Amino acid sequence: MSEKRVNFEYCDQLVEKFEQVCEKPELHKSSVYYTGVDLGTACVVVAVLDENYEPVAGCYKYADVVRDGMVVDYIGAVQIVREMKQELEEKLDTELVYAAAAIPPGTETVDSGAVENVVRGAGFTLSNLLDEPTAANEVLKIQNGAVVDIGGGTTGISIFKDGKVVYIADEPTGGTHFSLVLSGAYKMPFEDAEVFKRDPDNHKEIFPVLKPVIEKVAAIINEHIEGHQVEEISLVGGTCCLTGIEGTIEKKTGIYTHKPRNPMFVTPLGIALSCRQEEYEGKW
Template identity: 75%
Template sequence: MSEKNLTFKFCDQLVKDFEHVVKHPIVGKSSVYYTGVDLGTACVVLAVVDENYKPVAGAYKYADVVRDGMVVDYIGAINIVREMKHEIEEKLGTELIYGAAAIPPGTDDLDSGAVKNVVQAAGFELTSVLDEPTAANKVLRIKNGAVVDIGGGTTGISILKDGKVVYIADEPTGGTQFSLVVSGAYKMPFAEAELYKRNPENHKDLLPVLKPVVEKIASIINQHIKGYDVQEISLVGGTCCLTGIETIIEKKTGIFTHKPKNPMFVTPLGIALSCTQESI
């Protein structure tokens, strides 16, 4: 295994462990549980870790309560998070008290209040709100590079130097644009295009169709990393599940680009790792 790939061994193992506990929760005697709540444009994810910050349970649900990184269905978002919380609590046989959340970078003044209120209204004591790429780096552990979180509505970029965030940005391009292109190319309704896009069996045929959008995202990355010593790029977010997206971005940027085994779960796990017992 190369030195670069070794960097992401922790990330890939943590995601693998989380995928397992989503289907097979670990019921134990942890003194406390921490929950990461990821309100995505296409999918809401709850990741639960124990007192040692090891994954023990989780759940996810595709939903349309967030658009372009902003909560547009407040009641719907609360209900989804509350239902998933209760579902996990029943499986673990305990109450989930502490929760953390994340928002697109640079949107704190715009929407952090809504995200905070959703998490609290769902029954959590909110302990932390951080930007999504920074949360993802809790799992990625990049020292000098860029974390690119491509969600349904936006692409968030965090540049790190010596393990610290030195620059953040957010651009309105993501999975929604993928679905619009698929809808137009295949003459299908938007909702149907969303489902078609998620099926890995369709990715080989979709990649040439979506290549211009991926190249646009790569151009956005190039624009924001210009002038910084970015040695590697790590892709996270549900939109990055597109097979081959990392190859196009690496070719366009000329920078080593890594994609975790399941990029959709990196950010919610990072949010969970940021959760504490101190309410904000």
């Protein structure tokens, strides 16, 4: 079995296990817990791993506290994360002390402090802060390729060479733009378009409408990977849940493109894998 296939299976199995524990947490006691907080534009996700780095609990909530990768409702974000923390602590009958978090690549000078303060304000001790695609690669384990995190507001790109980050970028195109296009095409409120696009039963119908935006994302990827030896592309982020998006991006980039099982959960799991049992001292 190829190394790529092994990595993909690890990713998909981890995501599948996380989906299961979101519904029914694993209640066995662990000596430590590793927590990841993903403040997404459309969805906030908290993932908890045990001492063996296996998912034991998690929850997610659709929210409008982040826009274009930036925290715009600090109080709302703190409240949501605090409530999720308390919910998970009750389910696991333990205190969750340390948590890692992530930010869109290239935004460390403008938003890392806000994300850090949200996590601390919710009652966690922040243990790590990294960029989202790099966090996702903790799960994907790409050696020579690109991780493309298509979130609600932005598309983040991290290019890896020999498993190390050599380039990062972030562009303002994402799921919000998909919803705006649908809102205009179907003459429905933006909020309704957001819900409409999440339903897999609608994907075949809306795909032709969204194809120009997907092609724009592919053009962004092409622009940033030019000059780099990119052997594969892995798509993560909630927007990538759209059925068929990987085919269009592969066609436009000419590079093998992989989409994991439920790409919305890859980054938060990678954040949790990056959690440490010590306080973050700041590197940005």
